[in-house]
Amino acid sequence: MAGARIRRTRRGDFAVRIPAAERELLRAVPSELRRLLTEGDPASDPALRRLFPPASLEDERLRAEFERLTRDELLAGRLAAAETMARTADADRLTEDELLAWLATVNDVRLVLGTRLDVTEETTVEDFAGLPEDDERVRMYAVYAYLTFLEDQMVAALAG
Secondary structure, three states, X not given: OOOOOEEXXXXXXXXXXXXXXXXXXXXXXXHHHXXXXXXXXXXXXXXXXXXXXXXXXXXXXHHHHHHHHHHHHHHHHHHHHHHHHHHHOOOOEEOHHHHHHHHHHHHHHHHHHHHHHOOOOOOOOHHHHOOOOOOHHHHHHHHHHHHHHHHHHHXXXXXX
């Protein structure tokens, strides 16, 4: 798998070959997710609702009970994965558990960005090409596209 940023080694861990500029972005991802998870409000933020979907849109009592039973555990898992990614963002080798934490964190950030950008399966880079360079959506889509690429790399490495 020539050119792979992440690959499984014979020892069973994962070699990580990510350029410095990309590492800088990866160091920022966990803290941004942590900030959103601890400061955001799922009731008013569609991106957070994407990470904590309700059990029911019609039954308020069911929704509240489901959230009461699951939110703390979901939040703790997301924060732990983000912490693992933050701790290992500069590592050249990752264990499978560490790579799974990266995958979870990257996926969460992709979901947030995708929601904020209204990304669908039909969305392409051309949808953002006509926007002014200083439009925040251009940068957000570039990060979204890179994280999508990296997520594909992680899934391929885990499957290999």
